[in-house]
Amino acid sequence: MNINQLRQMKQQGEKIAMVTCYDHASAVILNQSHVDMILVGDSAAMVMHGETSTLPIDIATMAMHTRAVVKGAPDKFVVADMPFMSFRKSLESNMTAVEQLMKTGAHAIKLEGVSGNEELIKHIVQSGVPVMGHLGLTPQSINQFGGFKVQGREQAAQQKIIDQVQLLSDLGAFAVVLECVPAALTEVITKSSDIITIGIGAGNSTDGQVLVMHDLLGYPSSFSPKFVRKYLNTEQLFKDAFNAYAKDVKSQQFPNDEESY
Structure with a gap:
């Protein structure tokens, strides 16, 4: 799977299936599945390391998880998450973090938000690295949101997300994760933009969906948000x-x- 095939899937209306993964053994199984993309998410902080948020994980740990996944799933398009504060420092420091993730064999990086990241996103893309954005509920901003809450309910907030998606596209990002936003909003965005939209708690109109592997497999069973369907x-x-x-x-x-x- 490569970036051109993903773009072709959007153009042809074929839905994209994406799952998070953090370890080699699970990646080997995913590589044999019909899943198209793998996200090595900073959710590893919570799922694999028992943290209460995604904030504590660092770039070295993300690189370790990504390398293991890439080795186990050579046929999948692997996206590596930029963890909290790893892309909000100097350009040199930010690009060093990008380099660490890409040298694991990842095919793209993902980072949260647009405001304040415009020049960096443009620089990353111009450096030959595909960028996936992340808008709506961005877990790295959990302290600012005051909890895990649906975003974009009001008209002004919806327009802001629409504008941010367009800006991501203009900066050269190839895809965006839309998390916990109204389904009607994602339908408007997906139909009006060339960027690939991946939803999580964002309705069925996006170009694809992403779920945390452990959530869809039903462990632990106590975690059950509205947007998760448990398949096992x-x-x-x-x-x-x-x-x-x-x-x-x-x-x-x-x-x-x-x-x-």
Whole structure:
């Protein structure tokens, strides 16, 4: 999968399936699936490291996760997230962070917001690196939003998002994630813009969808926002397998003669 194929999918009205992934073993399985794109998201901070927000993860950790995913999914288009504050410093520092992610084998980087990032986005694109934007609910701004809340309900806020998407497109970004925004707004944006729109909690009119892998697989089961559809109860399956193993160990049913040397 490459960027031209993704653009062709938008032009032909073929929906794009994107899933987050953070480790090699999961990437190997995803590589055998019909998923088109993989996002190595800064959500790894919460999903893989137990943080309460995406803010604590750094560029070195993101590069480590991205490298593992790229190795496991060579046939997928892999996008690596720029973590909190990694692109809000000097141009040299920002580009060093971009370089670290791209040298893992990623095909593109993603960064949140537009305001204050205009020159950087333009510079990244002109440096040969595809850029995916992220608008609406941007988790790195969680303290500013005061929580995980739907964005763009009022007309002025909707127009701002429309303008930001157009600016991203003008700066050369190839795609944008629209998170937790009204479905009617994403329909307007997707129909009026050449940029690829990927939704999460943004309705069905976007060019594609993205979900956190662990959310759609149902672990942990306690996390269940409105926009998540669970395709598997992995938490229960895992518990059943662990308990069966423990039972076999305690009853000396494992290992048996065939499993011993």
